[in-house]
Amino acid sequence: MDEPATSTAPPAVETPARRPLPTGRVRIGVVGAGNVADLNVAGYLDHPRCDVVAVCDVDAELAGAAARRWDVAKVYADFDDLLDDDDVDAVEVLTPTHLHHAHVLAALRAGKHVSVQKPLANSVPEARELARVAAESGLVLRVSECFRHYPPLERARELVEGGAIGRVVGVRIKTVVGQTDSAFQAGLRLEGYGWRLDGRSPGGHLFDDMAHKYAMALWLPGLDVVSVQAVVRRRDLYFEPCVALFEYEDPDVLGVMDVHFAPGMWLRSKYYGADELFEVQGDEGVLWVTRATGELLDVPPVVLYQGRDNVCRTVAEADVESDWGEGFRRSSAHFVDALLDGTEPAMTAGEAVRALQLCFAVYQASATRLPVDPRSISGPVTAEGWPEP
Ligand SMILES: NC(=O)c1ccc[n+]([C@@H]2O[C@H](COP(=O)([O-])OP(=O)(O)OC[C@H]3O[C@@H](n4cnc5c(N)ncnc54)[C@H](O)[C@@H]3O)[C@@H](O)[C@H]2O)c1
Structure with missing residues (x-):
């Protein structure tokens, strides 16, 4: 009699059936x-x-x-x-x-x-x-x-989906990290940073904070990235200045993500010493989300420019709530509502996997100086030169 084949499949996971939530809470x-x-x-x-x-x-x-x-x-x-x-x-x-x-x-x-x-x-x-x-x-x-629930970014996505800028052709996401004297930053415990700086993390700032920006690079245009080219540098602590180029599944769409470390620059921020600028270019217009963590620009949080059939107009949406903390608050409320309403809350685990693949593709593309398809990342990746676990 043949020996039974040895299974390499992971053992079956024993999980209890879904427990009903108590009524309404x-x-x-x-x-x-x-x-x-x-x-x-x-x-x-x-x-x-x-x-x-x-x-x-x-x-x-x-x-x-x-x-x-x-x-x-x-x-x-x-x-x-x-x-x-x-x-x-x-x-x-x-x-x-x-x-x-x-x-x-x-x-x-x-x-x-x-x-x-x-x-x-x-x-x-x-x-x-x-x-x-x-x-x-x-x-x-x-x-x-939290960026997914930050009202100016929610509004941007709504405008993109509604065709306000025509067909998306480009996405730019800029991040700068500098100094801030916000009460929030002053209240942070330094012990909360140790695990970010050693082998307990597979990379630095591009893995940690930039997780948000990969998620936005995928969500704002609603398209997957199929190729990444990148240059990543190493600076103080865990900061990693970077310029990355994304080719989307729609070949007409290109993306750029740049990250800068400006230790001598003080940022207007109620939270961390960082700021972001998002730009979505369409074939009939362009829109900007002019802030997130910080508030560098003294302009409305969402600005839309439309130039359709030689009719040009700028719409500045000053009334959109733009406190960055609001993204957290809304994210938590969204989870509760989804559990009670039986809907699928954002962001799904599948979306989170794709954002992680994009992150590791940036590290790998920089290490090899070759284009990397994020969908090919299936094993663990550690940033080049980063401490081993
Ligand atoms: N959305 C954002 O902008 C944002 C900002 C900061 C942090 N984060 C994320 O939030 C998470 C926490 O970050 P943080 O800055 O608050 O870190 P932190 O180190 O300040 O907080 C982590 C807490 O977990 C506790 N802890 C550790 N091991 C534990 C265990 N086995 N059981 C129970 N508690 C344990 C620690 O004592 C600590 O109080 C990270 O995943 C980080 O990426 C997200």
Whole structure:
């Protein structure tokens, strides 16, 4: 008799069936009460159909302080204890990125819906595994992408979809990092940065903060990127000035992403010392989102120029809410609404995988100085010269 073939397939994942939510409300447990937690949790605390019922952090002081600020009764030091809590329907994962894979997996296996901060995981295989486990379990897994819910960018996408600039032919996303004396920045704990600077991360700023911009490069035109060319430099700490060129699946569409480090430049910002400028070029017009994290330009947050049939006009949308924190608030509210309405919340795990592939394609294209198809990135990638794990 033939020996049975040895299976190389991963073991079947045991996940409980989707648990019904209690009527009309979502009970959230938060894991990670670090630097970004207040921004994320604000939208849950404000939501009329949501209760933040538990908080967990290995740092008992941080967990206790967050519980007091948010008026949360249950405080855990061990994530497994939060996952054992039947009063928690969904988990907001705000731990360091290298822990997302383990924490999201554990939460899904405990039958909880999950919202996790970007980037979804440290590698494409890890991110794909999370997407697969979520799909098999029938639970919701979404990545909380605050730029996706930032009102000026939402408005830009609406204008693009509505044909306001004709057919998209180009996308430009500029990021500058400099100094700020914002109260937010001054309140950040330095300990929250260690894990970003060593082998616990597969790359620097292009992996961490730029996760947002890859997501926007894909979402604003609604097209996939099929080829990347890039030059990445290394500067102080983890900063990585970069110029990248994107070819989209529609050959008429080209994209540019540039990232600059300007340590002597003070930025007008209520948050981090960074600022962004987004431009979407159409064949009949162009639109700009003139800010995000910072507020460098004293102009309306959304500006549309239309030049159709020699009728030229500029529409400046000054009334769009442009506080960057609003993106977080709306992202959290969106997750609650989606769970209760049974709709799929943004950003999906599949979209997050594509954003990660784009990130790693930038690193790989710079290392090889050759074009890279992001869809070919299926294994782990570490930025050139970056510390090994
Ligand atoms: N959307 C954005 O603009 C934005 C901004 C900052 C951070 N982030 C993301 O949010 C996440 C957290 O970033 P941060 O800056 O708040 O980092 P942080 O280090 O300040 O916070 C992480 C917290 O997790 C806690 N923690 C670590 N291991 C734990 C464990 N096993 N169980 C429970 N708690 C644990 C830490 O004690 C810490 O308080 C990261 O994935 C980061 O990429 C997103």
